[in-house]
Structures are given as structure tokens and as C-alpha cells.
Amino acid sequence: MIKLQNVEKVYRTSSVETLALNNINLTVNKGEFVSIMGPSGCGKSTLLNIMGLLDEPSQGHIEIDGRRVESYQDQKLARLRNEKLGFIFQSFHLINDLSVLDNVEIPLLYRNTSAKERRELAREALEKVGLSNRMKHFPKQLSGGQKQRVAIARAIVGRPEIILADEPTGNLDSVMGNEILAILQKLNADGATIIMVTHDDSMARQTHRLIRLFDGTQVQ
Amino acid sequence: MILNYIKIAWKVLLRHPFYTFITLFGISITLTVLMVVTSFMDHLLGVHYPEGNRDRSLFVTSVVQKDTTRSSRSSSPMSVRFIQTYLKTMQTPERVGMTSMFTFANAYVNGKRIKLFTKYTDADFWRVCTFEFLDGKPFAEQQIKTGDQVVVITDDFQKQYFEDDGKTVIGREVEIEGLRYRVIGVVKGSPATRPYSYADVYFPYTVPKSNYERGNMRGNFIAILMAKDKSELTTMQSEFQQAMSRIPQSGTEYGSKYTNFTIKAEGYADQYMTSFFGDDDSRRVFFFTAVAIILLMFMGLPALNLVNVNVGRMMERASEIGVRKAFGAPAKTLLYQFIVENIFITFIGGSLALVFSFVIIQLINNSGWIAYADLAINPTVFLVSLAVCFLFGLLSGVLPAFRMSKLKIVDALKS
Ligand SMILES: Nc1ncnc2c1ncn2[C@@H]1O[C@H](COP(=O)(O)OP(=O)(O)OP(=O)(O)O)[C@@H](O)[C@H]1O
Ligand SMILES: [Mg+2]
Secondary structure (H helix, E strand, O other): OEEEEEEEEEEEOOOOEEEEEEEEEEEEOOOOEEEEEOOOOOOHHHHHHHHOOOOOOOEEEEEEOOEEOOOOOHHHHHHHHHHHEEEEOOOOOOOOOOOHHHHHHHHHHOOOOOHHHHHHHHHHHHHHOOOHHHOOOOHHHOOHHHHHHHHHHHHHOOOOOEEEEEOOOOOOOHHHHHHHHHHHHHHHHOOOEEEEEOOOHHHHHOOOEEEEEEOOEEOO | OHHHHHHHHHHHHHHOHHHHHHHHHHHHHHHHHHHHHHHHHHHHHOOOOOOOOHHHEEEEOOEEEEEOOOOEEEEEOEOHHHHHHHHOOOOOOOEEEEEEOOEEEEEEEOOEEEEEEEEEEOOOHHHHOOOOEEEEOOOOHHHHHOOOOEEEEEHHHHHHHOOOOOOOOOOOEEEEOOEEEEEEEEEOOOOOOOOOOOOOEEEEOOOOOOOOOOOOOEOOEEEEEEOOOHHHHHHHHHHHHHHHHOOOOOEEEOOEEEOEEEEOOEOHHHHHHHHHHOOOHHHHHHHHHHHHHHHHHHHHHHHHHHHHHHHHHHHHOHHHHHHHHHOOOOHHHHHHHHHHHHHHHHHHHHHHHHHHHHHHHHHHHHHOOOOOOOOOOOHHHHHHHHHHHHHHHHHHHHHHHHHHHOOOHHHHHHO
16 A cells, blocks of 8 residues: 655754654555554654655655655645545644634545535544534634544545554543544544554554654664 | 635634734725725816816917017916907817806805805807706807896805795896896806816806906916817817917017917816926926826835735644645645635725725715815726736735745644
8 A cells, every 4th residue: 555665764954964764664555554653753753744745755765556656746746645645643733714514624625526515525524533513613612632533534534545643642631542543443444544653552552563663763 | 615715714814803904904095095096086187067078178278478588478368359369260179168267256145255256258168068057048149249247156156145945046136246147047066176167156258347358368268179079189189280370479468578479279187287287298207107106105015015914824824734735735726725815805905995985985075175076986997906906916925825835744734
């Protein structure tokens, strides 16, 4: 599903060069639930962003569904992100000016979906995360756990095959965290490929496979 | 999709009341000023009651006599004799109307003084102008020939002078400066900003006290040459030039010699400018350059301000941009979104300006500041200003939007 070959990421600022990822080779297969762990600053987010086409590697190749994407232009990349990928962020990244329903609809705005269909799909996604009673609310009126569930609904509304989650439970207490994990597991059981960055061992243990990073290098 | 953008734009507006206020204030004040100013210009220079034939008329308003030997110069309107000899005899004009520039007079009602603007006109004046007669009719050639003491008055003067008993005032008398005149017509008054038609009372030019026999060339009368049609204006102009060229350049006027004279027939707007700037074209050019620069600044400053505020506002929305891109928005689409937002804001500003202008113009019309003021919103001006605003909206939006749409997703999400 996703394949990384010799991926390297270097951050250059005027004074320092940081090697955030060093020669990463890995493959995530369809239907897998993979977790990524490692100490702070070891490159987990960088890796996830590169797999999700949010960032470009300095070196190496990325294949999604057997397609090499390094030559893709903005328009094509956007299309790929829209159709194949769904993101969940630690700090939710909901748009405060939009209602829950409008937030969830965002991925559908960038494909040919009628307004009516968008409403329906967004409603369905919100039902899946147990938030169908909060559709008219605004992000500010929600708890952290609820916000993250809205974010998950947004990530799945376009039925992407791959869901990328960067510490989706990092800002939540353990009860909420477990709820979120349960939702992800359900999505995985329904066929989604999931890659999740986490700091929580017990959560990582509940996934199929663990990738461990240390200082930009894969150690497991 | 567009509806969605507008929804966001609306919410962004509501979320930043201060920004919204500054932006809308900038746009709508600029537009309002533009519209009120042009409406005023149109009021001054356009074709309006009771000078409804301005667009097919040339105005001859003054003659300048110079004595080059003593470098002296006299300028004034013309004498009746001059107008009758040289202008009334022209072939191209359908009519040549003649009126004095205003003079003043007093009338008394129950011991109260009414100060009046008076005009002495000929019969053609009423044909060249498009006065609306509320009662009675204008004076005819015969009454001018016999020097009848008759008068046409405005509705305003009628109200002040006569009790409103519902009866017609035609045939009744008014006493002005100790002379009695019979009212033969009542017209709807002309605004004071139209000096060739504005007055409170209009006499035949042959009544006593008009001094119409004064002067060879210079006097107190102006002429309006009305062509049959706009297309004949140039023919009329050349006939006028020819007629003038046949008059000897030098002569004597009021006891002093002159060595040459100049006289012009001009369209209304042109003669208006001449009355302001004199014959000096460079002064005119300077004035219009200055106006253009001021206008540009008027439009430019809000635009610059818009760009500034926009950049700040969009930076605030970096996270939104990151999210949209992460979920598949191409840079182009985002650019489009921000442009739609900006145009939407401009549009609101434009609508506000329309309301403001309308209110201000109504206020001016009803304030009595200019009697009989008839300012109106000029749709062309509104559309052009709106287009200019759109352009600024675009420019002020495109630049920051372009920068933002090119933002890297990871960077956008971090901020
Ligand atoms: N935009 C950037 N410019 C420069 N250096 C960066 C940038 N983003 C990340 N880095 C560096 O790259 C390294 C990896 O960062 P990354 O965010 O991937 O770590 P992480 O494993 O996700 O950490 P955390 O668990 O704290 O989220 C860090 O040393 C970080 O300082
Ligand atoms: Mg991280």
C-alpha cells in the first residue's frame, strides 16, 4: 500500500542541519494497523507526513498503491491525498469558523460531490464516531474527545484506504484515548489501513505491528 | 462551492469585527465619495432641468476686449445689440436664446423684504430652455416688442409673495423695485447651480431698468445657440467662427479703445471650465492631473490597507489552509477561494456605498442647501466604481492568497 525506499529527510536552517530521517525502508500493507513509536524528536511526525504526502523527502522514493509520486505536481498530489488518505492530528486542526458538519464535509468539497450527498456522507461519518447529535455545534463548543472524533469523521468521510494519525490521543485522557483507539480499530476491521504515531505502549501493543524510531533511524 | 466560500467569508467577517469594519469602511467610503462627487459633477455639468437642451447647445457667455497698446483688458457678457446683429442672424441654430446674467431686486410682502434674483430674457430663451410651466405661459415676441410690464415667476416666489388661496396668480400684479408687473406664467424653479436659467423672476428684456440698449459689444447678456441636433454642433461652431471673423477687430467701447477682441462659443461643460480656469489650458491640465492623483490616492489607500489587513488575516488562517490542503485542496482552488472571499467583501462594501450615497444625495437634495437640487446616483459611475473596487479586491486578495496557497502543508499546520 505504502512503500518507502531509502527515504531521508534533512531540515536545513541557516545555522544547523538536522537529519530527521535516515535511510528509511519500510512497507505498510493493505489492511494493516501499524504504530510508530520513539522518543520525542526522533522523526515520527516527519515520517508520517512524508507517508501522507504532506511533506517531501530530501532523498528516496515513495510509492502509494504502486505509484511513484515524486514527479507529481500539486494538482495530482492533492487528488491523491483527497482520494486515498485521511489525516488525524494531535491538535485536531478543526476550522473554528465552520460547524461540525461543515468541517467534516471538507474533503468532499474537493471532489465532485453534490451538496446533498456531502451532507449525507458527513452525517454517516459522524454517526460512526457517535457524534450525530452535535452536527450544528462549532468546534469551540466541544470537548477534546469530541473534537478528535469530529476530526476522525473528517478523515473517514471520503472513504480513504489509508488513515494517518499523529498522536491522535496525545491530548486526551486515557478513557477518551481508549474510545478513539476503539474507533480506529473498528475502521481497521472495516478494511482501512491505519498508521498511528503514539507514545503509549499499551496502545501500540493493540496494533498489528510496531515501528520504532531512534534519532531518525528505524530500529524495529 | 461558491456558496461554501461565501459562507466562510461571512463567518470570517463576523469573527473579526474590527478588520471587517476597517475594510468595509475603506471600500464604502471610497465608493461613496466617488459617487457623491460624480453625482455633483453631473448635477453641475449634465443635461438637467431646465436646461434640457444643453447637449445640443453652444454657450456664448463673454467677450474679451484687449488694448495691446495699453495692455488693458475688459471682459463681460455681451450687449443685446451684438447678439441681435451677429448671433440671432446665424443660420444653423434652430433658436438663439438670450438672457441677462443675474441682477438683483427687492420685493416687499407685508413690509417684509424678499431679495430676488432677476433675469431679463427674450422669447427664444423659453424655447431654448425646457421650463415646466405650472401655470400661464412665457412672454411672446409681441410683448417684448411693446415692452409689456409682465413677468414669469417661480413657484417658490409665488409661495412667498402671494397668499395660498388656491386661486391662480396669473393676471395678478407683483411690485418689484417700485414697478408693477403682471404675472403671466409660473414655472418650477431652476437650481442656483445653473446660472443661465436660475432666477426668481423673469422679465422681457425690453422692460424699463433692463438697460438693454447699453454697449456696442459688451453688455449684460449671454446667448445660447441651440442647434436642431447634436450633429450640427460643429457646423454651428464654424458658422459662429466665420461670423465673428467678419467683425472688425478694433473699436471703441464705453469710451475706451480696444485693438482686438476674443469670443467663444462652447459646450456647457467647456464654458464652465473656462469660467473657472480662464483660457489657460495648462491650468486646466494641472487641475485634472491633481484630481486624478487625489482620486487614485483615494482608491489606492484603502487598497493598500486591504492588502495589509489581508496578509495578517490570512496568516491567521494558515492552519485552515494546511487542513484544506491535507484533505485534497489544490493550491489553485484555495487561491480561488480567497479571491471569491475578497470579491464578496468588496460586494458588501459596494452595497453599503450605494446605500450611503443614496442617503447623502437625498440629504443634499432635501437640505435646501441648493434650492431645487436634483442630484441622483449615476448608474454608470456606480458600475465603474464597483468594477474598480473589484479590481482592488482582486489585487489586494490575490497577492496574499497566492503566497498562502503556496504555503507548505506542514508549515501551515504548525502555525
Ligand atoms: N520545520 C523544521 N525545521 C527544522 N527542523 C525540524 C523541522 N521539523 C522538525 N524538525 C526537526 O526534525 C526532528 C524530527 O522532528 P519530528 O517532529 O518528526 O519529531 P517527532 O518524533 O514527531 O517528535 P514528537 O514526539 O515530539 O512529536 C526534530 O529534531 C526536529 O527538531
Ligand atoms: Mg511529532
